[in-house]
Amino acid sequence: MTIIKQEDFISSIADALQYISYYHPIDFIQAMGAAWEREQSPAAKDAIAQILMNSRMSALGKRPICQDTGIVVIFLKIGMEIDWDTGTSLQEMADEGVRRAYLDPDNKLRASILDDPAGERKNTRDNTPAVLHVEMVPGDKLDIIVAAKGGGSENKARFTNLGPGANVADWVVEQVPSMGAGWCPPGMLGIGIGGTAEKAMLMAKEALMDPVDIQELRERGANTTSEKLRIEIMERVNALGIGAQGLGGLTTLLDVKIREYPTHAASLPVAIIPNCAATRHLHFSLDGSGPVELTPPSIDEWPDITWRPSADARRVDLDTLTAEDTHQWKPGETLLLNGKLLTGRDAAHRRISELFESGQGLPDGVDLKNRMIYYVGPVDPVKGEAVGPAGPTTSTRMDSFTDLMLEKTGLIGMVGKAERGPATIESIKKHRSVYLIAVGGAAYLVAKAIKKSRVIAFEELGMEAIYEFEVEDMPVTVAVDSNGESLHQSGPAEWKIRIEEIGRPRHEPLRK
Known part of the structure; x- marks a missing residue:
């Protein structure tokens, strides 16, 4: 009988989480490289290049691919002939593995998990607990999938119960x-x-652990309903022109994975969950001989793509910036930010809102007049870093606070990722402000532009505190200009038309 020792299991979970924090799955990197090769949209091609360069830098530096190091999800298939050498539960062992990984002093990962989710929302400080899924199977081995799922992609999950006979692809x-x-x-x-x-x-989540193989499926042809759906959905979604970072382009999806299960005659449940540019998962087995041994991938597996800012990028001095200066910027323009940049995300915005409601105003030391704010929750620094990986968080979560911030603080611009809602765009237009985006999935690359960092308010919020960064040539793109023109609206609309003009044959990939 196979005996799995407690320490072997715990250390394997910890090692796997460290491994996936800085190594992308190679099949994902190869798919991203192929997407970069065929991309024709300059903005999307630039974003993919940043993601690929960030991935290579993270692999070499052994630092997180993304500042959002995720909620840990573990799938266990436990052979029924296995015995355990432990006095604790599976959950307790898994959580100890998470704790070790996220508090590792050589590569500390960001703790993002909040207890009392509908109430106080207090950070657990070690990213526990993990979300554990257990299945008993025949055999004498323990099969494990460890994943770290970012909040930005997890928040986009969808579920519906369609009527029997409804078109799944349409929905x-x-x-x-x-x-x-x-x-x-x-x-x-x-x-x-x-x-x-x-x-x-659950099937939608587990499907994301499968390898990228849509190209092989296209080449051999679909044999089942689910395979036909994979190809149809892939082609139809990419034809929308959403593109990398939503800027407009040829590739929105790298693959579509489907899992099925028999259902009630009255039902057709359908769930969708996306994976992001920080795709992180690892599959391995334990057979009682000791902890997992993880072999680093060869750096030669990464495509030889080097990102550099375009020659016409505009350098911006944040310390002398005025609102009038920002009125010259146009959607799609590349900026290189220099000087002092304040940060603040969900919790900080909520605190500021409460302070204004009570008549107190901004906290001591925080002056936002003629300043830019960066929506970010960075990883703690190690080994002399000014800050750990510090990519943007999803800006739409700050939409409800934006008009207040622009009205009350003198703020002239914001930096984040993804689109803003219609009301927020109207507020940006009304206040003649601007919204810029950094590339989501390029957190380590962005962090290299941050030369100094200090907390100036709400230190107790941890990664959600207000920091002051000093940046040098931090790359951003103008997403909403002072006239309210949005790149996230114009880019996909333009590329949807262009893709229609390309006239790609059904079930046939774009050629390089």
């Missing part, structure tokens, strides 16, 4: 535009069809 394609760009495309779409509501959602 999925209808949902994707409403998901916006907060899930950091290009990525994968996991789809669960059948079972019950919770079964469909």
Whole structure:
């Protein structure tokens, strides 16, 4: 009988989480490289290049691909002939593995998990607990999938109960535009069809752990209903022109994965969950001989793509910037930010709102007049870093606070990722402000532009505190200009038309 020792299991979980924090799955990197090769949209091609360069830098530096190091999801298939050498539960062992990984002093990962989710929302400080899924199977091995799922993509999950006989592809394609760009495309779409509501959602999540193989499927042809759906949904979604980071382009999806389960005659449950540009998962087995041994991938597996800012990028001095200066910027223009940049995301915005409601105003030391604010929750620094990986968070979560911030603080611009809502765009237009985006999935690359960092308010909020960064040539793109023109609206609209003009044959990939 196979005996799995407690320490072997815990250390394997910890090692796997460290591994996936800085190594992308190679099949994902190869798919991204192919997307970069065929991309014709300059903005999308630039974004994919940043993501690929960030991935290579993270692999070499052994630092997180993304500042959002995720909620840990673990799938266990436990052989029924296994015995355990432990006095604790599976959940307790898994959580200890998470705790070790996220508090590792050589590569500390961001703790994002909040207890009392509908109330105080207090950070657990070690990213526990993990979300554990357990299945008993025949055999004497323990099969493990460890994943770290970012909040930006997780928030875009969708579920419905369609009527029997409804068109699944129609519903999925209808949902994707409403998901916006907060899930950091290009990525994968996991789809669960059948079972019950919770079964469909679980299948959609588990489908994202499968390898990228849509090209092989296209070449051999579809043999089943689900395979035909994969190809149809992939082609129809990419034809929408959403593109990398929602800027407009040829590739929105790298693959579509589908899992199915028999369902009730009255039901057709369908769930969709996207994976982002920080796709992180690892599959391995334990057989009782010791902890997992993980072999690093060869850096030669990464495409030889080097990102550099375009020659016509505009350098901006944040310390002397005025509102009038920002009125010259146009959607799609590349800027290189220099000087002092304040940060603030959900919790900080909520605190500021409460302070204004009570008549107190901004906290001591925080002056936003003629300043820009960056929506970010960085990873803690190690080994002399000014800050750890510090990519943008999804800006739409700050939409409800934006008009207040622009009205009350003198703020002239914001930096984040993904689109803004219609009311927020109107507020930006009314206040003649601007909204810029950094590339989601390029957190380590962005962090290299941050030379100094200090907390100036709400230190108790941890990664959600207000920091002051000093940046040098931090790359951003103008997403909404002072006239309210949005790149996230114009870019996909333009590329949807261009793709229609290309006239790509059905079920045939774009050629390089």
